[in-house]
Amino acid sequence: MAGRYAQLEPLNAEAHAALLFRAFEGQDQLWHYMYDGPFSSSAQFHRWVREVETKDDPLFYAIKNLETGHIEGVASYLRIAPEAGSIEVGSITFGPALQRTRAATDAMYLMMKWAFEAGYRRYEWKCNALNMPSRRAAQRLGFSYEGIFRQAAVVKGRNRDTAWFAAIDAEWPGLREAFEAWLSPANFDAEGKQRERLGDLTSLVRVSSDPLT
Template sequence: MTGIYQINDAPVPNWTPPPVPDATTILTGQYATLEPLVADTHAALLYQPFVGHDHVWDFLPYGPFSSSAQYYRWIREIEMGEGTQFYAIKNHTSGAFEGVASFLRIAPEAGSIEVGHINFSPALQKTRAATEALYLMMGWAFEAGYRRFEWKCNAMNAGSRRAAQRLGFSYEGVFRQAAVVKGRNRDTAWFAAIDAEWPALKEAFGVWLNPANFDAQGRQNESLADMTRLVRVADDPTLAGS
């Protein structure tokens, strides 16, 4: 779907800023559990699924890490920082921690929050657990009272752009020369979903994640991208036909 967004200046009566996610928030679903990232608990377990897969760090401002000790030190720095809440993602099928994601650019006063630092090991990619992990984060944000849930990525990262659109984020454009990352220019593609879209997105995720949506070989019957197409107000033009 490609649409034209109508500028909205409607009143927001009785606005109350939502809470900030903290290190006590655990998100649990059918296929995945997200635990606040803790170096002592998760570093060694998370390091292993990424060994030999350095390409998964290509679009992140850090990594790859040459040892579990180096990865541990990075997580310790994250723990001591402020403004970002990282989660370790456990895949219920394997019973292993296989990925990381975070809330960042958390602005309760504006009702805006972003999902980012998404790094799924090959074992987690293209699984129901991977989709559900991001659904759980989206659900927490909107049900806590946030009005806007953002996704931003390197404009060169076609996989991330495709994932954002599949999950129901609407395309909002590209910020040119937004940053310098690992010595290279980064143009940043912006996507977002808003609270008015959440009920329809929640329904789409519920249908897709239902075990009945998959056959005996694990193949989907209904495509999530097809269902979220009805909700998105604008699609990424670079993904046309994909």
């Protein structure tokens, strides 16, 4: 999958593990709400990538920032249920260089675009209810808030209440228009500052909002 600012490549340990470890090195907070990590060494991280690269669910991708030419993040599809027309995006981990960039948004757009164009009816986003940056990101990207599943899991010895968000196929045309308008070069001035905010555009499509964001 390739867009204007980002390219997604099937995760491969030989091609991506060392590059990703450098992108994430010293950023243990990235893994606080994740099921895996943090990783204390490149060898440990390489073993994790080798383990997940063979799986079909979750199905991981490495994210290349086309503006820098570097591999700077990962994301996956998971809970893939073609019979129900449902698929989730998750395990989203952006190194500092990728965070708050056009490439990061483009990567999320490409994954949503593929899901709906592949015929899925429902595209989900779930996160730890304490993870407010993730909840804000879900809203910005056009996912509608669906509630909190209390005591849904135990992760790293801690209770996890899970916040649920989703977009459905009927909303996709409006979300696609919002993403394409935001990603257009015309939406940025000479200094790269956005003219319109993506969250303002997607708010016209979302059917519900997170009360805490």
